Amino acid sequence: MASDVDTAPLVGRADQLAMLRAALLDDVAQGHTAAVFVTGESGVGKTRLLRETAARLRARGAVVLTGACLDIGDASPLHPLLQALRRLDGDTAASRARTTSAVRGLLQMFAEEKAGPDGAGALLERVSRGLHLIAEGRPLVLVLDDLQWVDRTTRQLLLYLLAGLGDLQLSVLAAVRAESLQGAHPLRRVLTELRRLRSVRVLDLAPLDRAGTEQLAAAVVGRPLGPEAADLVWQRSGGNPFVVEELARDLRDGRDGLSDTLREIFLDRVDALPQHAHQVVHAVAAGVEPVEHWLLAKVVRLPEEELIEAVRAAVAHRLLVSADDGYRLRHRLVAEVLAHELLPAERSVLHRRYAEALTAAPAELHQARLAHHWRLAGEPARALPAAVAAAQEAQRLHGYAEAHRHWSVAVQLADGAAGPGAVDVDRGALLGHAAEAAHHCGEHARALALLEELATGAGGLLSCSLRIRRARYLASAGRSAPAEEEYRLVLEDPACTPGERATAAAYLAELLVQMGRYADAGQRAREALQLCSAVEGSVSEVVRASAALGFSEAYLEDPDAGLAVMREALTVAERSGRPDDIACAYLHLAELLTGPLNVIEEGVVVARRGAERVADLGLGRTYETRLLAIATNGLFRVGQWAEAEKVVAAALRHRPSGADAVELLLARCRLSVGYGEEEAADRDLDAVATVLAGGGARHVLPMLTLRAGLAMWQGRHDVARQAVQRGLTESRSDDVAILAALVWHGLRAEAEALASRTVEVDRTAVRRLREAMERVATRSASAARQVRSVVDGFLALCAAELSRIDGRSDPQLWARSALEWDRGNHPYPAAYSRVRQAEALLARRSRTVTAAKLLRQAYEVTQGLGAVPMTDEIRALAGRARIDLQDRTTEPAGRPGTVAEPTSDELAMLTAREREVLAAVAEGLTNKEIGQRLFISERTIGVHVSHIFDKLQVRTRVQASAIFLRQSS
Template sequence: MASDVDTAPLVGRADLLREVRSALLDDLAQGHTAAVFLTGESGVGKTRLLREVSTRLREGGALVLTGSCLDIGDASPLHPLLQALRRFDAELTAAQARTSSAVRGLLQMFADETAGPDGAGALLERVSRGLHLIAEGRPLVLVLDDLQWVDRSTRQLLLYLLAGLGDLQLSVLAAVRAESLQGAHPLRRVLTELRRLRSVRVRDLMPLDRADTEQLAAAVVGRPLAAEAAEQVWRRSGGNPFVIEELARDLRDGRDGLSDTLREIFLARVDALPQHAHAVVHAVAAGVEPVDHWLLAQVVRLPEQELIEAVRAAVAHRLLVSADDGYRLRHRLVAEVLQDELLPAERSGLHRRYAEALTSAEAELHQARLAHHWRLAGEPARALPAAMAAAQEAERLHGYAEAHRHWSAALHLADTPTGGPLAVDRAELLGHAAEAAHHSGEHARALALLEDLARADGMSSCALHIRRARYLAAAGRSALAETEYQRVLEAPDCTPRERATAAAHLAELLLHLGRYADAGQRAREALDLAAVVEGSTTEVVLASSALGFSEAYLEDPDAGLAVMRRALATAERSGRPEDVAFAYLHLAELLTGPLNILEEGVVVARRGAERVAELGLGRTWETRLLAIATNGLFRVGQWAEAEKVVAAALRHRPSGADAVELLLARCRLSVGYGDIEAADRDLDAVATVLAGGGARHVIPLLTLRAGLAMWQGRHDLARQAVQRGLTEIRSDDVGILAALVWHGLRAEAEAQASRTVAVDETAVRRLRDVADRVARKSEKAARPVRDVVDGFLALCAAEVGRLNGNDPELWARSVVEWERRNHPYPAAYSRLRQAEALLARRSRVATAGKLLREAYQVAQGLGAVPLMSEIKTLATRARVALDEREQPGDRDAAESRPADDELAVLTAREREVLAAVAEGLTNKEIGQRLFISERTIGVHVSHIFDKLQVRTRVQASAIYLRNGRG
């Protein structure tokens, strides 16, 4: 099974390619022989690797002869060598007459030998001499494919030449299909003999790993695969390149089902098995992997020794994998192929034997497997209790995704006709399934199940409103969620517990909407209601967290923090996963946001992420906490670390509000880095999810949209985004409002500077009015909140000054404000503008140069390319050297820098990328290693080139190696 060389790249074989070439050419002493035998299952890429190595060997000056063995026994002596010589002769030109004569002489010798052989020894010696003449002193490499079918004469020739009996510098590269070397296959003895020679290497070609599988599939499809499609290709292919390419082509062309090519190939491999091994593979294909040996024995019902031999044969044919925990198919695709080959009665019989064996086992029941096998055996009534037990066990272990799957299976079983009533309440199943879907991040599914539950009249209207509100909030539909909670609080027939629950959750929701005063009011109401309700720990935790946040923001930070820490302690004592998650989330939000205690906030967020992951909430609450950590790291200038955190969180593939938090966090990094396309994509995704979202999400979204538009030179779009935020969204969060106002005033100043869009004087007046209102409103907030707002107001005042002559003193005050708060990015931006104002007045040029150098150093450290570009443009125009050691145009100074200083300009992430570039990895390969997109890697590489003042990857790699990093 050779894959099409012209349609797919060689993936995951770079190290082996270098090793094989080196063994056959570079490491070979003059006059010696060497050989590399590549073994592996069909389709693993042996033939492709032979071609790639052959190309590189020819480029290295070797004479390469290529041939293939045929599956016709000894009917064609020395066939692969004859084929190789004929191919080589056909490629020779008139200018190579001497070589052509030697080749034809050797071919004629073969013809004469066929007419009247002189004995094997004489033939081998003449072949050796003939090859020596053809090589003309060059290294000779004989490349043989499908060596498992090698004829006896060729086997003898290989042994003769590799033993050094011929006067020839020869290398042999051959591929062997591993599953064909069964029993007393003659090549097994040959390889055993050859392994004893120090110059011979046998390498087993393994399947691709997951990252390489995704890379190869994406190359065939022509675009990155969706997570679900990538998972399916990986699971079905087992990393076999041929299978990956076939599946990817089906994806690309929109074909459903399995291709006839794959089906026939795998059927042929299964049919080649001995009878008992054939039965074993069918049984494992029907099982849930891994299949324990004792379980397989009860299903196939073979004597122990015969079972072991059958398993051994299936493993040798590369269809089964044996491990300590049981047996697995090497490719799950085999199960799909065999599924269609069995009669329905055969399939149900296998599943029945599995179910009976599991039921009779003395060990603890495997409920999930039991449910699976009883269902496929056609016994839904016996499968249903097992599915419910499996779901309950998964919930006990906080495996909510597993629980969701099992509850869904139980629902399906409950709806399956059985000929009699089932002892189960369908409404109860719907309730469990909806809650499991919510906890596992499947918010749309949870809402759909809840609507089914409402139609089934399985719960009170108040309880239904509360659940619907929780699911809507998690899905990012905050306005609708608020309405549902209000209905509970206004309904006269709701119980005190339901009212306490609604008030507590509403308080928590109002925090996310940025309405802190309202949140505090609802929190107090919830605590009063919970005081008369037993077992209301969850309500107390939620309300206390909301109240503490509100008090810390509006009144007393220390008192509010104390309330929130007590709420966290209460949540930890209760042990309920969502309580713990709520408490960690709001404490981390408060520290990294309004209170600006960034370092502690990042620690709390990461500690909370680890804790909720232990509690089974990785896809939901862990991603939110990691988003908070990312934002904190961004603000303190640790962008490379922030990028790692957000990449780790995205591996959970979050949805709803969880995805919004994370995408906004990643977008901040993309805007800062200047990765416009990635930022635009994330903003579009957030806007799609945020139907009815609150200020805590929508205002940052619009602020980022404005910032991105300004880097694109679209000042009109930036103005529109800011105006929308000021007119449509209500929020008590003066911090995010102040940031939005700054972006609006900055957009007007940028418009004036660019002369492409007229300044909107009405918009400026309105923005100044809003800034004044924010200033007055912040006076009632806690001191840390006022500090953050003061920083943005300083930027606002300086942008207004920029519109009216650009006062450098206003920018100097902004620098002080942001330096004091340890926010390097706005401080660097303010230095740039201060220098611009000084240079415009032609005063204090030396001070301006110093400011530009300081700003450039910070921007370089962050990797903030758009900001760096602005700084460099101004420095060039003003003839200011950004490196104090050189003047503009002075390259000698740059070349005389100490070598150990050359990489100092790179960020930690850029050094990681450069190390991978020096290894020869592509952007896609680097992205897979570092868990970030290929496009982001391209941005990093551009930054590296700019900072190191190089144009190519080779030049950048040379600097890396020169600095002793290799």
């Protein structure tokens, strides 16, 4: 079943190609034979693999004969060999006269001689001699496709040649459809005989894995597939390349449903089954896989021996897969095809039999399957209790996506289960459960829609509890402003209970943290905790309020006290065991460490540990993606961009939505801007802008900052200016760090405009930026030292950019900026500062040696990061200054022309912060003492020490200290 068009690349077969080349050519000794028989299901790519292998063997100097067997039995003896000879005759007519003569001589012999039973041996001998003449001492490879239809004479020839009876160095490569080798097929005996030969191998070609499937489909479609399309192709194809290509062409051409080609192929395969096997495949297609043997027996109602024989036939035809847990269809497409072949009454009977068998089973009921089969059997009243039980079980196991699906089914069943024997259910309760499950699995828009339906059923009025739920869903959907308004309505409503007000206050405090309004968050958190003191059992509210209060205190007042409150909140959350509480505590702790407090390494560790924890609790699509976004941002800041890229790719596989998607898209956009992937960054920013229609400054300001950074690399300085000015207008956040980053981008945009001489500097914009810079400096002066360290770096950049705007770029200001960023282990802005410092020195025509050194340092960093735009700018500047960036030598000051002796620095891979830690380790200080000296937590010092050990490949502090002392001496 080869594809009609082989324009798609050969995917996932590199190992097989290498093995075939070695087995058929490289490992074959002179005068010996070898053979590989490729087996596999139809469409798995055997023909394509043979074609690619043949082409590579020809390129290596082998004589390759290619032919295919016909599905006409023994009516055409030696047909594949005759076909191969004719093809070779056409290919070599103008090149090798001796080969052409030998080929035509062999063809003439076939035309003149009819071999009977007595003359078979003589014929094989003459064929062997003829092939020997054709080879002319070169390796000869006979490639045969569709060997399952081989005629008797060709089988005899293969046995004759591979047994070494002919004087010929021969290799055989043949493809066999595995499903065709049934019962007493003669080729089964041939393969059994050949397997005994040490020179014969059998390669069972498996379908593609998921990555290969997506790669092949993308090649056919002409673009990467979206997550949903990729899932669909993988599930329906099972990795079969032919099926993948057909499905991908349908996607490319906009066709819905199955192509007639695929439908007919699978129907032909099912129709070729024996009667009972046909019945078995229909039954499995109607079931929920895997279908256990005992269950299948109840449904098809065949005697045991006949059932086993029928299953064996279906497995042999490659339609079923048998495993310890039951039977599965090899391709889910079979179920789609067969669904249209049964009459409605036949389908109903099958599903009723499944439901009755599951109901009567003595083991624990499979509620989800039971609901499925009763529903399709046309019994909604009997399906409803099973659907509810399945939803409750999924929820108990934190399977929120499955719970949402089951609750939604229960709602539909409740609508159709009226009448005699109907179960009395509360449809509103079902809607509420479905909405909550949708929220937990990241379907925030669906959760809001279900809640609206629930409110409509209640007369359109929202109770306090429903308002709180609606606010939660709005916040998760990225609509912060309406969520805040809903919480305020609850707090102002005298009809709401103290417990409802406590809940609203706690969630509002959490929302305000996410919006960057830390002072308001602290106020609301204290209010929530006071309300909680009078409400019994308000553990969740205490956790959220404590996390928000800790964040507020850590940022605005006392980092150590705030962190202690947040760690205690995490402990309480873990003790309570509620997934949402645990996730919330991890999220805020990781955000604080990687963000305002600049304890990035520890924050990344907490974020990744928290992501693993919440994934186990079923919150992979929501909180796990947010935590991985935090880890991505932290890794980006410390210069581990490749690792950050892996983390964000893993998180995106969850396909998050709403605010969860915003966090992740912004994290990926930072990488794209740094890498210079402009189209990808533009797409992510457009997506974020769409979601953030009602978002807060915490997300809007980073979005506008990234928009400005991207526009500057694109040379669109006016666009960058507009984005920054909009951010200054809309900013309402206590997070001075994100405001400082925006101000720097604004000043940089004006400096770049001046340097480009294409856009005039906007003096009004510069004045507003100076005022914003002063506000940042004033507000950060009273902030905690850890918060100031990041802000000071941005303020240093701002001061240096102002010197550019004033036309006197100051190298000292840029040097101070580089030092600030080095202290915090932020390689990218440090490299940027060094580039500008070198540029300023070169403009003054002074200290060109220092400028060259700075450019080489920056170049090494940006190359390591993969920061293409920055690297290109460094190359351009070095080119204008005639500086060789690859020259690692240095000239000591005062001795021009002298080259310093190169040294091997074992500590070169350590960051500046890690060198400081290692120096303290070498003094014999403990982690606690080092933390007190460097004003870093003891846990973060432990992380640094672990990284130092990994990089230096040592196990003890003594070994690490020895390396440091050796390098320092």
